[in-house]
Amino acid sequence: MSGTYPLAVPDCGRFERELASTPPTRLRLAWKVVPNGVARRDVAWHLLREMLEPGAELSNPCVRCGGPHGPVRTTDASARPAVAYASGIAVAAVASHGPGTFAIDAEVETDAVRDAAGLNGILGGRESVRLQDWVRVEAALKADGRGLRVDPGTVTVELAGDLGWRAVVPGGPIIAGWDIHGPRGLVISAAFSEASGAVPLDPATP
Numbered sequence: 001m002s003g004t005y006p007l008a009v010p011d012c013g014r015f016e017r018e019l020a021s022t023p024p025t026r027l028r029l030a031w032k033v034v035p036n037g038v039a040r041r042d043v044a045w046h047l048l049r050e051m052l053e054p055g056a057e058l059s060n061p062c063v064r065c066g067g068p069h070g071p072v073r074t075t076d077a078s079a080r081p082a083v084a085y086a087s088g089i090a091v092a093a094v095a096s097h098g099p100g101t102f103a104i105d106a107e108v109e110t111d112a113v114r115d116a117a118g119l120n121g122i123l124g125g126r127e128s129v130r131l132q133d134w135v136r137v138e139a140a141l142k143a144d145g146r147g148l149r150v151d152p153g154t155v156t157v158e159l160a161g162d163l164g165w166r167a168v169v170p171g172g173p174i175i176a177g178w179d180i181h182g183p184r185g186l187v188i189s190a191a192f193s194e195a196s197g198a199v200p201l202d203p204a205t206p
C-alpha cells in the first residue's frame with residue numbers, strides 16, 4: 001500500500017523483543033524514513049547490516065527467476081533477516097537463527113488514500129477488516145514464501161495469547177506470528193513458519 005508519510009512516525013529508531021517461543025526468539029527491529037533520492041532497499045539493508053555480524057553479506061534472489069527481489073538472505077548463520085516498507089519508511093528486522101522462515105510486514109496507521117477507500121473486500125468477502133488484520137496476513141504470506149501468489153482472502157488467522165496469532169495458508173505450513181508494539185504510527189507483525197518452532201505464546205515483557 002502507498003500513501004502520504006505520516007509525521008507521527010519518528011524519523012528513525014530501533015528496539016528489541018524476546019518472544020516467548022520455543023526456543024525463545026530474539027527479535028531486533030529498526031526503522032528509518034527513506035531520504036529523497038535514496039533507494040529504499042539501500043536504507044533497509046544498511047539497517048540490517050548494523051544488526052548483523054560485521055562483514056555479513058546480504059542477498060535477495062527470487063526463487064522463481066533469480067532476480068534481486070526475493071526474501072533477504074544473509075551469510076550470518078546466527079540470524080534471519082527481513083524487511084518491509086511502509087509508505088516512505090524502511091523497516092528492517094533480524095530474528096535469531098532457527099529452522100523456519102521469518103518475515104515482517106508493516107503499514108502506517110494513517111494513510112489518506114487507503115483510509116478513504118477502506119479495507120473491506122481486501123480479504124475476500126470479510127467485512128470490518130482492520131489494518132492489523134491485513135498486516136498479519138501479509139506477514140504470513142511472506143513467511144509462507146509465496147506472497148501474493150496466494151489469495152490473501154483464503155488465509156485464516158486466529159489469536160493466540162496477548163499479542164500472538166496463528167495463520168493457516170492454503171497449501172502451506174501453519175504460520176506463528178506476533179503483533180509488534182514498535183514505533184508510534186506504524187503497525188507491524190512478525191511471522192515464523194511452523195518449522196521454526198515459534199509457537200505463539202504470550203510474548204515476554206520487552
